[in-house]
Amino acid sequence: MVSHSHENSHEIEIPEEISGLRMTRQRQEVYRILQQERNHPTANDVFMRVKDRLPNISLATVYNCLEALVQHGIIRQVNFDRESSRYCPNLNEHGHFHDEVTGVIHDVDFKPGVHLADVLNLPPGALIEDVEITLRGKITTP
């Protein structure tokens, strides 16, 4: 069923395996959408977009694919309060600024040389495995 030919040579090529995760057709397409749309889509956003290419894909599969990609460190899951999870292909340590007015989510990098552990009073012996920095506010354009 899966074609191994180069269907559209101008599109992003996704290898058949990333970080030990078998890249099935569904995972490829889900991943491709995250690479193309850097708008921090929700699972449902991805679901709607991916149906263009895989009309029979189910929402459960989108969730499965996203989870597999997250588990293998290929994408990141981002949560804002209790809203739907969003997904992000930017693997650099970064935070997110959520513009309350427009709803747009901006990636926020640390200034060069800054590391979180340098600015926080962590409990002794703390070994950080994951960081999530989320900011909410407005953008004033004077």
Place this chain on the structure above:
Amino acid sequence: MVSHSHENSHEIEIPEEISGLRMTRQRQEVYRILQQERNHPTANDVFMRVKDRLPNISLATVYNCLEALVQHGIIRQVNFDRESSRYCPNLNEHGHFHDEVTGVIHDVDFKPGVHLADVLNLPPGALIEDVEITLRGKITTP
């Protein structure tokens, strides 16, 4: 129904109004629990604890009280991934370190003099209204 006498003088006294919020009996008791148990309880944790003193309180009321307290800036709501929201009476700007092994959540303060805006490349014009810093990891005790 509400007694205005000092029922137990050794207990925390909670005024009848905080920041413009009428402190009903239910809100008082919910708030008292947050002050006493600094374990970042969930709404359900609070519900179970508060039933000792208000056996007829409903979970919806606990949610209402927590929301009212959050809205008035008396407590903070904290979210870890997609888990139940937790609530925290510490109003200082701080983050949370979630110990994956024990499940304990530690408050994490900034080192003195550090401000988040100083270490992040925020989008131009960004006006931060709320910050959430959540860390996940282990604590090694050598």
Place this chain on the structure above:
DNA sequence: ACAATAATTGGAATAGTTCTTGATATCAGA
């Protein structure tokens, strides 16, 4: 005390996500 307003209750509804089951696809070894 009375009317108006606010808060509480309990249950139903909602939304995002996960689970289950049966079908399909892929892989590894003979």
Place this chain on the structure above:
DNA sequence: TCTGATATCAAGAACTATTCCAATTATTGT
């Protein structure tokens, strides 16, 4: 290549935290 084992997928049911709703109760201001 065949065969069994394993992994993935689809569809829908189930789950869970939270919110909503309608009826009751409490509080406030006059």
